[in-house]
Structures are given as structure tokens and as C-alpha cells.
Amino acid sequence: MDKTTVVNKYHKIPYDIYIGRGSKWGNPFSHMDSTKAEFKVESREEAVQKYEEWILTQPELMNDLHELEGKVLGCFCKPKSCHGDVLAKLVNELSIxxxxxxxxxxxxxxxxxxxxxxxxxxxxxxxxxxxxxxxxxxxxxxxxxxxxxxxxxxxxxxxxxxxxxxxxxxxxxxxxxxxxxxxxxxxxxxxxxxxxxxxxxxxxxxxxxxxxxxxxxxxxxxxxxxxxxxxxxxxxxxxxxxxxxxxxxxxxxxxxxxxxxxxxxxxx
The missing domain is CATH 3.40.50.450 (Rossmann fold)
Incomplete structure (x- = not known):
């Protein structure tokens, strides 16, 4: 029943699953000029919003959300807005x-x-x-x-x-x-x-x-x-x-x- 949460992997906080780029959970949208993401957008907020819209159209990832239940997710953005927040919200809504x-x-x-x-x-x-x-x-x-x-x-x-x-x-x-x-x-x-x-x-x-x-x-x-x-x-x-x-x-x-x-x- 523990809730899924997100931490910054550089802050030396233990995490269970890496969700950054290179993993299947990575965000294909980014606002960074030097990004290796597939799609470039204007702002961090837009990148997170686009990720939420995108993942809902990915049936394989949606079916795998249970893998994240009760886990600590590691990424690079926290405490700033992060696509991990989208994943945590989806998982926690399903869980409770x-x-x-x-x-x-x-x-x-x-x-x-x-x-x-x-x-x-x-x-x-x-x-x-x-x-x-x-x-x-x-x-x-x-x-x-x-x-x-x-x-x-x-x-x-x-x-x-x-x-x-x-x-x-x-x-x-x-x-x-x-x-x-x-x-x-x-x-x-x-x-x-x-x-x-x-x-x-x-x-x-x-x-x-x-x-x-x-x-x-x-x-x-x-x-x-x-x-x-x-x-x-x-x-x-x-x-x-x-x-x-x-x-x-x-x-x-x-x-x-x-x-x-x-x-x-x-x-x-």
C-alpha cells in the first residue's frame, strides 16, 4: 500500500527503478537545447504535459504500470516538475x-x-x-x-x-x-x-x-x-x-x- 514516489538520483536518495531516458519509462519530450529526446518542446511544463498525453496512448506501458506500484522512482528533475510525477499519479490512482x-x-x-x-x-x-x-x-x-x-x-x-x-x-x-x-x-x-x-x-x-x-x-x-x-x-x-x-x-x-x-x- 506504499505510494509510488519520485526522487532525484543525483541527491543520493535510494530509489528502486530508474525512469529516465534509456529506460522504457523515459520522456521522449524535452525543452533542453542539448537534448537527446525525440521531440523538442518550449518548456519543462510542456514536456511533462506532452508525456502525460503520450503515455496514455502507449498500451504496453500502461499495462506495465503495476511494475512501479509502491516503488521509489529515480530521475533527474526533482524537486522540479518531472514526468515521474505523471507516472506516480497514474500508479497511485490505480492502486487506491x-x-x-x-x-x-x-x-x-x-x-x-x-x-x-x-x-x-x-x-x-x-x-x-x-x-x-x-x-x-x-x-x-x-x-x-x-x-x-x-x-x-x-x-x-x-x-x-x-x-x-x-x-x-x-x-x-x-x-x-x-x-x-x-x-x-x-x-x-x-x-x-x-x-x-x-x-x-x-x-x-x-x-x-x-x-x-x-x-x-x-x-x-x-x-x-x-x-x-x-x-x-x-x-x-x-x-x-x-x-x-x-x-x-x-x-x-x-x-x-x-x-x-x-x-x-x-x-x-
């Missing part, structure tokens, strides 16, 4: 365009610590419907879970079950800190480890022990790396509300599932 993350309450704000209580079963059934809608109608193929007790881990289990129907979907665990589950009961620790083992990718947002801010840092990472947010939220204050507010500021599309609506159904 089909990702949804979950935010939601702990079990004490739901219907107990067991997912098979009547209220939780109704809640998770509705959540399953929302997840399938994201897969079928929004093209989501990757889901991020924050690995907290309650919605985070239950949502991961729902996605694991849906893999039987949609084998292409993936689950990424966004772990907020080291030893996230240290103070949990043994049953919850085992469930946490089981989910971690089944995830397609595990990302530790920080390398520190638990801090007051690591959960929000985790939330921000999930939102930053998603296009969609699925929020199981009762409209109250707390960590879920903070995540929702951050998603709103980030202009993410949010789908809400309110546990209070389930309570009303149960009380009828």
Missing part, C-alpha cells in the same frame, strides 16, 4: 481506486462480545450486504481492517467468508502499534492472530508500543489509503467519530450503518 476501510465500535457499544448474539448477527448481516455492494457496484477489491475488537475484526471475518464467492478480494490489516492485543483475554488474542495469519497484507502503522495517539494515526492511514469508508457508528463521540470526521475532511465516500437502528428493530 478500489479500497475500502472499516471503522466501528468495540463490542461494549454493540450487542456484546460475541458476534452470534441476536443483535450482532443482524448487524453483521447488514454489514455483509454493504460489503457486497461495494464489491459489485463500486469495484472494491481490497478491504482494510484496523484490527480492534468488535467491528474491525468481525468485518475481516465477513470478508474472509465472502472470499468464497469473490476469490479476488483481499484483506489488509492496519495494526496501530506493537503488542496491540497484549492486554486482551486469551480468546481474543487467538482470534487476533488468526485474522492476522489470514490477511493478504499486514501493515504496522507505527513501530512503537501503545500510545494515546496511535489509534488515530491508524485511522488516518486507513482513510488515506482508501477511497471508501464503511462506518458502523452510533453517532456518538469517540474513536469512530474521529475517524469519520477525518474521512469527511478527506472527501471520502462514507457508507453508514447505525447500530441504534438494529436496537429499534429488536425492540419492535
Amino acid at each position: 481506486g478500489k479500497v475500502a476501510c472499516f471503522t466501528g465500535h468495540r463490542p461494549d457499544s454493540l450487542f456484546g462480545y460475541k458476534p452470534n448474539t441476536e443483535g450482532n448477527k443482524k448487524l453483521l448481516w447488514k454489514l455483509k450486504y454493504i460489503i457486497e455492494d461495494h464489491i459489485e457496484n463500486k469495484g472494491v477489491d481490497t478491504f482494510i481492517t484496523g484490527m480492534a475488537l468488535g467491528i474491525d475484526m468481525w468485518a475481516a471475518r465477513v470478508v474472509f467468508k465472502l472470499k468464497e464467492k469473490y476469490p479476488h478480494i483481499k484483506v489488509i490489516a492496519a495494526v496501530p502499534c506493537k503488542n496491540q492485543h497484549n492486554k486482551w483475554i486469551e480468546e481474543s488474542k487467538r482470534e487476533w492472530q488468526m485474522i492476522i495469519n489470514r490477511c493478504d497484507e499486514v501493515h504496522y502503522v507505527t513501530n512503537e508500543e501503545y500510545t494515546k495517539w496511535c489509534m488515530q494515526k491508524r485511522n488516518e492511514w486507513m482513510v488515506d489509503n482508501s477511497q471508501y469508508v464503511i462506518a458502523v457508528w452510533n453517532q456518538g463521540k469517540g474513536g469512530t467519530a474521529n475517524c469519520v470526521n477525518y474521512a469527511k475532511k478527506s472527501n471520502k465516500e462514507i457508507t453508514y450503518l447505525n447500530p441504534n437502528d438494529i436496537k429499534e428493530e429488536l425492540n419492535k
Whole structure:
């Protein structure tokens, strides 16, 4: 889930892939008088613009963009405008365009610590419907879970079950800190480890022990790396509300599932 970035190879910053002339990613347009580029243009900005227009007409290069995913690209122009910026933008748009993350309450704000209580079963059934809608109608193929007790881990289990129907979907665990589950009961620790083992990718947002801010840092990472947010939220204050507010500021599309609506159904 790391984003593709561009650095200047002369600045002695490590890079993964060279994208300058001589590579297949090189820019055939240049404003330099001494250029060996195929086409001469008037300015750096025009060279970058022409490159963006040109690469979209190159099916072989477009098909190979996945090679640049999560890589550091080395060229000569940065921090000035560079054709590498075009490549990074294209790759990052492809990488994050089909990702949804979950935010939601702990079990004490739901219907107990067991997912098979009547209220939780109704809640998770509705959540399953929302997840399938994201897969079928929004093209989501990757889901991020924050690995907290309650919605985070239950949502991961729902996605694991849906893999039987949609084998292409993936689950990424966004772990907020080291030893996230240290103070949990043994049953919850085992469930946490089981989910971690089944995830397609595990990302530790920080390398520190638990801090007051690591959960929000985790939330921000999930939102930053998603296009969609699925929020199981009762409209109250707390960590879920903070995540929702951050998603709103980030202009993410949010789908809400309110546990209070389930309570009303149960009380009828």
C-alpha cells in the first residue's frame, strides 16, 4: 500500500527503478537545447504535459504500470516538475481506486462480545450486504481492517467468508502499534492472530508500543489509503467519530450503518 514516489538520483536518495531516458519509462519530450529526446518542446511544463498525453496512448506501458506500484522512482528533475510525477499519479490512482476501510465500535457499544448474539448477527448481516455492494457496484477489491475488537475484526471475518464467492478480494490489516492485543483475554488474542495469519497484507502503522495517539494515526492511514469508508457508528463521540470526521475532511465516500437502528428493530 506504499505510494509510488519520485526522487532525484543525483541527491543520493535510494530509489528502486530508474525512469529516465534509456529506460522504457523515459520522456521522449524535452525543452533542453542539448537534448537527446525525440521531440523538442518550449518548456519543462510542456514536456511533462506532452508525456502525460503520450503515455496514455502507449498500451504496453500502461499495462506495465503495476511494475512501479509502491516503488521509489529515480530521475533527474526533482524537486522540479518531472514526468515521474505523471507516472506516480497514474500508479497511485490505480492502486487506491478500489479500497475500502472499516471503522466501528468495540463490542461494549454493540450487542456484546460475541458476534452470534441476536443483535450482532443482524448487524453483521447488514454489514455483509454493504460489503457486497461495494464489491459489485463500486469495484472494491481490497478491504482494510484496523484490527480492534468488535467491528474491525468481525468485518475481516465477513470478508474472509465472502472470499468464497469473490476469490479476488483481499484483506489488509492496519495494526496501530506493537503488542496491540497484549492486554486482551486469551480468546481474543487467538482470534487476533488468526485474522492476522489470514490477511493478504499486514501493515504496522507505527513501530512503537501503545500510545494515546496511535489509534488515530491508524485511522488516518486507513482513510488515506482508501477511497471508501464503511462506518458502523452510533453517532456518538469517540474513536469512530474521529475517524469519520477525518474521512469527511478527506472527501471520502462514507457508507453508514447505525447500530441504534438494529436496537429499534429488536425492540419492535
